[in-house]
Amino acid sequence: MPFFGTGDDADMTHGPLPLAGKVALVTGGAKRIGRAISLGLAGAGADVVVHYRSSGTEARALVEEIRQLGRRAWPVEGDLGDPACASDVLQLARGSAGPVDLLVNNASSFVGTRLDMVSAAELHADLDINAIAPFLLAKAFAGQEREGAVVNLLDARITDYDAQHVGYHVSKRVLFALTRMMAVEFAPRVSVNAIAPGLILAPEGKAPSYLADLAHTNPLQRHGDPADVVDAVLFLLCSRFVTGQVIFVDGGRHMRGSMYGC
Numbered sequence: 532m533p534f535f536g537t538g539d540d541a542d543m544t545h546g547p548l549p550l551a552g553k554v555a556l557v558t559g560g561a562k563r564i565g566r567a568i569s570l571g572l573a574g575a576g577a578d579v580v581v582h583y584r585s586s587g588t589e590a591r592a593l594v595e596e597i598r599q600l601g602r603r604a605w606p607v608e609g610d611l612g613d614p615a616c617a618s619d620v621l622q623l624a625r626g627s628a629g630p631v632d633l634l635v636n637n638a639s640s641f642v643g644t645r646l647d648m649v650s651a652a653e654l655h656a657d658l659d660i661n662a663i664a665p666f667l668l669a670k671a672f673a674g675q676e677r678e679g680a681v682v683n684l685l686d687a688r689i690t691d692y693d694a695q696h697v698g699y700h701v702s703k704r705v706l707f708a709l710t711r712m713m714a715v716e717f718a719p720r721v722s723v724n725a726i727a728p729g730l731i732l733a734p735e736g737k738a739p740s741y742l743a744d745l746a747h748t749n750p751l752q753r754h755g756d757p758a759d760v761v762d763a764v765l766f767l768l769c770s771r772f773v774t775g776q777v778i779f780v781d782g783g784r785h786m787r788g789s790m791y792g793c
């Protein structure tokens with residue numbers, strides 16, 4: 532049956548799309564939130580291509596873990612800072628796994644830079660990794676000319692202003708715009724949605740109290756867990772009728788005022 536069903540009355544089951552047997556590619560899928568997404572997809576019955584750049588050891592260990600769950604899995608390496616690499620990553624994934632049904636653009640660089648300090652090279656680097664590479668991957672994915680679903684990882688702060696990470700902030704806003712453009716352009720075969728996480732995991736190197744200290748910045752006054760992101764990713768990948776949507780997984784942080792982090 533086609534990915535989204537045929538639309539015939541007999542086919543309108545209205546249940547979520549089954550992920551069992553689908554092939555998923557998760558960029559930056561070896562660690563942290565990406566690892567949780569890879570495992571969540573495997574738990575839902577999908578086979579998983581775990582993309583990595585520097586975390587080869589973790590990627591190979593995760594691939595073994597997924598195989599132990601009875602799913603197929605493959606590691607794929609690539610530096611998404613090089614735009615030419617994005618379509619190569621999809622080709623490598625297809626070479627191992629065959630056609631890819633689900634794409635999760637999770638990989639991201641999170642470099643601290645303020646507006647008065649940021650250089651053109653730093654802006655370009657963040658744009659390449661956080662916006663251009665996800666776009667080129669999704670474009671190559673849509674070029675497979677088969678039905679499928681894309682989820683892009685944004686950030687809850689796209690609605691206001693992250694003054695400490697200017698290149699990251701700009702690039703996530705560009706990816707937000709591209710998400711909506713791709714949702715229109717890649718329809719009807721491919722759905723394109725996004726998740727905008729809030730406080731989920733502390734950036735590497737931060738104090739253990741980081742999440743607890745910032746919990747007061749969102750209306751629910753707590754921090755989330757990678758599992759909260761996984762739930763939302765799976766919902767979007769399984770949906771028959773949602774595209775161009777952003778789900779904020781942030782305890783309501785996006786409804787607060789701007790200038791957080793100044």
Ligand SMILES: NC(=O)c1ccc[n+]([C@@H]2O[C@H](COP(=O)([O-])OP(=O)(O)OC[C@H]3O[C@@H](n4cnc5c(N)ncnc54)[C@H](OP(=O)(O)O)[C@@H]3O)[C@@H](O)[C@H]2O)c1
Nearest residue numbers: 559563564583584585586610611612638639684728731732
């Ligand atoms: N953590 C949070 O609370 C939070 C909050 C808001 C939004 N988000 C978003 O959610 C997603 C996951 O967050 P996270 O904190 O788990 O991400 P992360 O640890 O900062 O990065 C995820 C992975 O991105 C990969 N990556 C970085 N630069 C790359 C490059 N040039 N080429 C290829 N891969 C590259 C790295 O893979 P290797 O390790 O293999 O190099 C890294 O493990 C990100 O898109 C992030 O912006 C997270």
